[in-house]
Amino acid sequence: MARTPEQAAQAMIDNLHKNTGKTLKQWFTVLQKTRFDKHGEYLKFLKTEHDVTHGYANLIAHQYRDSLAGKSKTATDPVAQQYAGAKEALRPIYDKLAKMVQGFGNDVELSPKKAYVSLRRKKQFALIQPSTKDRVDLGINLKGEKPGKRLEASGSFNAMVSHRIRLATAGDVDAEVKNWLMKAYNAAG
Numbered sequence: 001m002a003r004t005p006e007q008a009a010q011a012m013i014d015n016l017h018k019n020t021g022k023t024l025k026q027w028f029t030v031l032q033k034t035r036f037d038k039h040g041e042y043l044k045f046l047k048t049e050h051d052v053t054h055g056y057a058n059l060i061a062h063q064y065r066d067s068l069a070g071k072s073k074t075a076t077d078p079v080a081q082q083y084a085g086a087k088e089a090l091r092p093i094y095d096k097l098a099k100m101v102q103g104f105g106n107d108v109e110l111s112p113k114k115a116y117v118s119l120r121r122k123k124q125f126a127l128i129q130p131s132t133k134d135r136v137d138l139g140i141n142l143k144g145e146k147p148g149k150r151l152e153a154s155g156s157f158n159a160m161v162s163h164r165i166r167l168a169t170a171g172d173v174d175a176e177v178k179n180w181l182m183k184a185y186n187a188a189g
Helices: 005-014 016-020 024-032 039-050 054-068 078-082 085-102 175-187
Strands: 109-112 117-120 124-132 135-140 163-167
Touching: 005 016, 005 054, 005 085, 016 024, 016 054, 024 039, 024 054, 039 054, 078 085, 078 109, 078 117, 085 109, 085 117, 085 124, 085 135, 085 175, 124 175, 135 175, 163 175
Parallel strands: none
Antiparallel strands: 109 117, 117 124, 124 135, 135 163
């Protein structure tokens, strides 16, 4: 499945810390200490002073200049809006889940809504929602599956899914969660 330019940029942002040692927010802090006006100046600074590759330097410079111009990534990216402010610390949970389900097959679609991200194949099989500042709720369609200790009935959480799993850390996204997601993914095919 071909990626849009926005999806490609988001993938780079998602991998920024792993590949450069800093998050986008941390790079913004570095660039705030400079007195540059032009894109090329930021690019040269990032490449020569911080050994950032051209692609990442270009992305960081564009994102930073857009943020200065009031075109913040969060203004157009529903996922960034969902994990802004008090819920920012929950973003690694989302990132781990998104990466996990994208590994299931090239037919997985992540469809951001205002309050959650729908995980779809031919039909929705799960959703990821930052419900509180301390928790992400993973809703899964597992018709006929008995609720258990972690796998709760969805109840009033969301009528579009049959079960819910409460996730407080990225470490909660484990093999058990992957098995439930894979089961729901297979049923949606």
